[in-house]
Amino acid sequence: MTGLVIENERGSWILPEPPRPAGRYQEVTRSGRLLATSGHGPGAEPGVPQRGVVGADVSLEDGRVAAASTMLAVLASLHDELGSLDEIAQVMHVQVFVRCAADFERHPAVADAASEVLVGVLGAVRGAHSRTAVGVGSLPFGIPVEIHLTAMTR
Template identity: 40%
Template sequence: MSERIESRLAELGLELPAPLKLPGGARLPFPWVRVHGDRAYVSGHGPLARDGSLAGPFGKVGADVTPEQAYASARLTALAMLASLRQELGSLDRVTAWLRVFGMVNTAPGFTDTPMVVNGFSDLVVELWGERAGSHARSAVGLAELPFGIPVEIEAEVAIST
């Protein structure tokens, strides 16, 4: 079976990270991906380093983290989500369409460029799947805090081949 998406990742020089290594004492009692019929619902993911540890910088976008750093964090978040999808589905090629993305940004008071931050995620998905399958409905909201001080958390819903 041809692995089109994984080949595209390699062409871009991108690697999927190892599974999340939770900070000490943390417990998350839910699946990262829940498959139901021809849909996969993906729990909120944050940016990961290659070894599965949370990737910095940490803090609020617009104060501790620049918009450009947050865009890069959203891109790392996409890679983390793809790693979870591959683990659950066996192949990223089973994702036939990206349907919905909900992006949350850890914002400093007054920071309103949340859509530009979450573009880091959306741009990579469209780059990998193309406009037809990669385009998705999306929200990008600012929140007062995110878990573990991460700057970005994103969840999604995708259509899959069964």
């Protein structure tokens, strides 16, 4: 699925190859119509920070780039599981973890980049979601952003 292009009246996005689990878990689980993703990190596309601390060695803007890339990875996993993003009826909740400096307070600005991708790809109705954005001192593999979400299928 490398390079799957999603185009609509709101823009164009390229979904990366869906990530594979780095341990004994699944990237997406289902129970009835409920979907939950595991935590995802940024994709490997050029210009996306793979490691670092937002507010220290990763700028706010680069943190936003990482968050947008991470949401595309989440969407790639959902597409891989469902066969089509059209099967998503509603995103319910998004959790964004930002690996950041102790004095960093712009977590929502980083998370907004992920929300913007989600609403851009799925639309204002299906992509509307509640959200938690928190700062943490460490994330797996040193990534700057980790995201997971819950959604309902049609």
